[in-house]
Amino acid sequence: MDDTTAVSGRRLSLARITVSAGYAAQGLGYAVVVTALPVLKQRQHLDDTGVSLIILLVCLAAAGGSLLADWLAVHGGSRTAIVVGLLLEAVALPAIASHIPIVPFVLAFAVYGLGLGTVDASAGMQGVLVQKREGRSVMGGFFACYTGAAIVGALLMSAVATTPAGASLALLVATAVAAVVALVGARRFDPERATATTKEQKRRDPLPRTGITIFGMVILAAFVADSAVSTWSTVYLQDGLRLTVVLAPLGYGLYQVAILITRLLADLVVRRAGRIPLAIVTTIVAVVGCCLVAIVPSPIAGLLGFALAGVGVGALVPLAFSSAGELDPARSDEIVARVNLFNYAGAILGAVLPGLLSGSTGLGVAFLIPAVLLVPILVLARHFGQGNETTGGALAAE
Numbered sequence: 001m002d003d004t005t006a007v008s009g010r011r012l013s014l015a016r017i018t019v020s021a022g023y024a025a026q027g028l029g030y031a032v033v034v035t036a037l038p039v040l041k042q043r044q045h046l047d048d049t050g051v052s053l054i055i056l057l058v059c060l061a062a063a064g065g066s067l068l069a070d071w072l073a074v075h076g077g078s079r080t081a082i083v084v085g086l087l088l089e090a091v092a093l094p095a096i097a098s099h100i101p102i103v104p105f106v107l108a109f110a111v112y113g114l115g116l117g118t119v120d121a122s123a124g125m126q127g128v129l130v131q132k133r134e135g136r137s138v139m140g141g142f143f144a145c146y147t148g149a150a151i152v153g154a155l156l157m158s159a160v161a162t163t164p165a166g167a168s169l170a171l172l173v174a175t176a177v178a179a180v181v182a183l184v185g186a187r188r189f190d191p192e193r194a195t196a197t198t199k200e201q202k203r204r205d206p207l208p209r210t211g212i213t214i215f216g217m218v219i220l221a222a223f224v225a226d227s228a229v230s231t232w233s234t235v236y237l238q239d240g241l242r243l244t245v246v247l248a249p250l251g252y253g254l255y256q257v258a259i260l261i262t263r264l265l266a267d268l269v270v271r272r273a274g275r276i277p278l279a280i281v282t283t284i285v286a287v288v289g290c291c292l293v294a295i296v297p298s299p300i301a302g303l304l305g306f307a308l309a310g311v312g313v314g315a316l317v318p319l320a321f322s323s324a325g326e327l328d329p330a331r332s333d334e335i336v337a338r339v340n341l342f343n344y345a346g347a348i349l350g351a352v353l354p355g356l357l358s359g360s361t362g363l364g365v366a367f368l369i370p371a372v373l374l375v376p377i378l379v380l381a382r383h384f385g386q387g388n389e390t391t392g393g394a395l396a397a398e
Helices: 003-043 048-076 078-097 104-135 139-160 167-188 199-204 209-238 250-273 273-297 299-323 329-361 367-374 377-384 392-395
Strands: none
Touching: 003 078, 003 104, 003 139, 003 167, 003 392, 048 078, 048 104, 048 250, 078 250, 104 250, 104 299, 104 329, 104 377, 139 199, 139 250, 167 199, 167 273, 167 367, 167 392, 199 392, 209 273, 209 299, 209 329, 209 367, 250 273, 250 299, 273 299, 273 329, 273 367, 299 377, 329 367
């Protein structure tokens, strides 16, 4: 190995480590924020409707953040976008942690949502660039960093909840992590601009809309399932199946563990078998899991069903972003930003629809919604490609 190859390898390793840190900072921050909501609700004297409106605001602002990431990527590269997004979060989190009036508190959540969406999209852009340079599947590992850090964030909140600083301490830790990753990443994130930078280029080479829609719908279905389990699993197990307050959160815990294990194994499976088999098998597992929750009203079925749902969500999200980034590698930043928009539509639908249907059908049966939305992925899976092979083809031409 000559010196040039060695230096190139070290730079690639540093880029991969830095992008992994970006995913971890995002997962840690989000987990801390959502687990802090009960404390913040009490501090700000909010009711459940108020909390729901704040969550909706974050989702809408995050959609705006995905568009901001697209604009920043075109004008300065996805490195600029992810640094800006992390800094927005680092500004918002201390404000959320502070004892401030309700109006600036809500505005802080809007800024956080903007940063959240910017990082979601630009981290995906960075991950696709690293994967392209390595020539092998690595997106599962990046999302595993996100999930692992989210678990750490939840444990951190649990550990400090009874201390005098409480939730504020955990939020400040997330602030520090986001700020450090942003400062280091300003030099270490990949500077490539995978976009069309002029109007003439965009007219000559339009984005592959069909492919964006296909992988966007996969993301939407996955996040409907994710949001439904995240929002309603504990409620269903506790109120519907009469599990204790100690045991009811295990449904969400098993779901997260299943996501983490799946993402840790996903890249290896893709390298050996390809994306299509992994997408089909994990989708079937997730559909079975959601149906198990809906049809069999027992605690064991509920816990097992939520874990099986995590297998599908764990695999489908990195697979979709990987495949979308290969539709047109020269414009992967723009494509990932647009696919990422489906994330927030899915999050809103998954949080809202089960609650609306629970009064007439029961909350358990409402988990048929994500099952139904996941089924079409079995048909769409043929578009995922085989991992190291480009998905290009007809989708890239449309």
